Amino acid sequence: MRNKFNDMSEEKKYSADSIQALEGIEHVRMRPSMYIGDVSSRGLHHLVYEVVDNSIDEALAGHCDAISVTITKENGIRVKDNGRGIPVDMHKKEGVSALEVVMTKIGAGGKFDKDSYKVSGGLHGVGVSCVNALSIYLKATVYREGKIWEQEYSKGKKTKEVEEVGETTDRGTQVEFSPDKEIFDDIVYSYETLSARMRELAYLNKGITIVLTDERENAEDGNFKSETFFSERGLSEFVEFLDGTRERLIEKVVAIEGEKDNIPVEVAMIYNNSYSENIHSYVNNINTHEGGTHLTGFRRGLTNTLKKYAENSGMLDKLKFEIAGDDFREGLTAIVSVKVAEPQFEGQTKTKLGNREVSAPVSQAVSEMLSNYLEENPGDAKKIIEKVILAATARHAARKAREMVQRKNPMGGAGLPGKLADCASKDPAKCELFLVEGDSAGGTAKQGRDREFQAIMPLRGKILNVEKAMVHKIFENEEIKNIYTALGVRVGTEEDSKALNLEKLRYHKAVIMCDADVDGSHIQTLILTFFFRYMREMIENGYIYIATPPLYLVRKGKQAKYAWDDKERDGYIDKMKGSGSESSVHVQRYKGLGEMNAEQLWDTTMSPENRTLRQVTIESAAEADRIFSMLMGDDVPPRREFIENNAKYANIDA
Helix, strand or coil: CCCCCCCCCCHHHCCHHHCECCECCHHHHHCHHHHHCCCCHHHHHHHHHHHHHHHHHHHHCCCCCEEEEEECCCCCEEEEECCCCCCCCECCCCCCEHHHHHHHCECCEHHHCCCCCCCCCCCCCCHHHHHHHCEEEEEEEEEECCEEEEEEEECCEECCCCEEEEECCCCEEEEEEEECCCCCCCCCCCHHHHHHHHHHHHHHCCCCEEEEEEEEEECCCCCEEEEEECCCCCHHHHHHHHCCCCCECCCCCEEEEEEECCEEEEEEEEEECCCCCEEEEEECCEECCCCEHHHHHHHHHHHHHHHHHHHHHCCCCCCCCCCCHHHHHCCEEEEEEECCCCCCEECCCCCEECCHHHHHHHHHHHHHHHHHHHHHCHHHHHHHHHHHHHHHHHHHHHHHHHHHHHCCCCCCCCCCCCCCECCCCCCCCCCEEEEEECHHHHHHHHHHCCCCCEEEEEECCCCCCHHHCCHHHHHHCHHHHHHHHHHCCEECCCCCCCCEECCCCCCCEEEEECCCCHHHHHHHHHHHHHHHHHCHHHHHCCCEEEECCCCEEEEECCEEEEECCHHHHHHHHHHHHCCCCHHHCEEEECCCHHHCCHHHHHHHHHCCCCCCEEECCCCCHHHHHHHHHHHHCCCHHHHHHHHHHHHHHCCCCC
């Protein structure tokens, strides 16, 4: 298989001499977060992506079209591809096998040798050696030139030499590893997280088959749980998948792929009847959450082309106000993917593309694609422009509503909502805002809190479902207005009129605290939908948390223990009853926060020493977008299917 990313004239160029080594491996174990982001679940899954990225790079160079990823029974990972296989011959400079160099030296890999790879994803050669350093066990198997080679390692150091173990007609590389318990907080892999990323990779790299298998779980047919991801049309299919539960405004996905100024650009987009903008951008398969120059190029190309078409069509003649760039993006789902030889990343999380030369090619590509589409499909073009005019009109109304939210009171400074019980500290890094379900729980929380740094804001009833509401309705909603005002955030920055301005943010922890019942879960989901759609920057900066109040109080005499799940409850019952009967132990099930007194609420849910807060993160923005639109939209069957598939994880009270 060869494709346009292939810049190699002969395969033999990829040999031991292509591998360059930069520095030692001990540093990775000392500072893992520098290399993989963190040591939580996100970092754990990042190990898999690093190994898979190597196989994808082989595919981009035109040498591989099948990748399998397996979660083993012991919770290890096995990744196999049908690429060229890592070279095993002697590395002149290092004096050991090239395989060993790749596996044990940071920054070693063919990525730095321009003849071997034109474009690569991953973290630029950091990849597999970091995985090795953070694994208690790793075995690399290479199928190359009719032979099978193997080497084993532990904590990044070899435990065996590279040895030939057999003959084969296969080719490719297999990496099997077990993450080190000393490094990671948790070493249980999530099938769902890996599945979302493999699906994304299959869409971003059409023509590659990726198989994910979980040996820990059997499917209904008795085989291991498994999924195969393959995309023939790439981004067009990705957009259709993301928009599966939304009502389309135009029939066909508008898509383009080509190369401009030596930069491969792929774009796919469609308009739907929603009020939100969902644009996902990628560079070398890395999800660029914070956008960058490729996104700027896309927006420019889209706005200029649509605006020119609308003006020429005469549809804007009666409009009394100017149309803004944002109006063209309402109800738009789009994916922009570029491949860049030497990407420069900026921003807090290193997910913002900084290469200036990328903006113009993307803008040109989008302009050409759209111009042709609008000319050929005048009916769809008219629908898009009508949607834009509607969006502009709504934006005008929203601006007034937003100004009401952001207006200042006569005494100077924004007036805080009356229901907010603020804290004494003015240092946002220390302050916490608890969004509490209902006034009664709000009252208990106010009594139980630490006034120095904890603020309480009760929310009355269920907040508005923002997935189905127009923007001005959202800003007119009392509860949402109060959230904006309490947090001190505004809408609009110099760069982007829709972005959230966090300059005056008053709390670096916003904690959603709801009852542990069905209604509480629903309110929690409504609040999360609002944050995801209108305050995503809060989530991306790690400011949103979910409180976990206990489900049970287990008591016998003066002994009392709180339990957060059934297993913990049963454990305490067994301990407390001793040789007596179960009935001697009293179990109280907390249905709501209001059932606890102020002291209990502080001890279990609010005290920094005892509480468990779950931080809300976005592993995959595209997947999160799809799930929110499915859960909170109008389409029932996909929602039912989702609930049925995930119901085994829920504790439903009789």
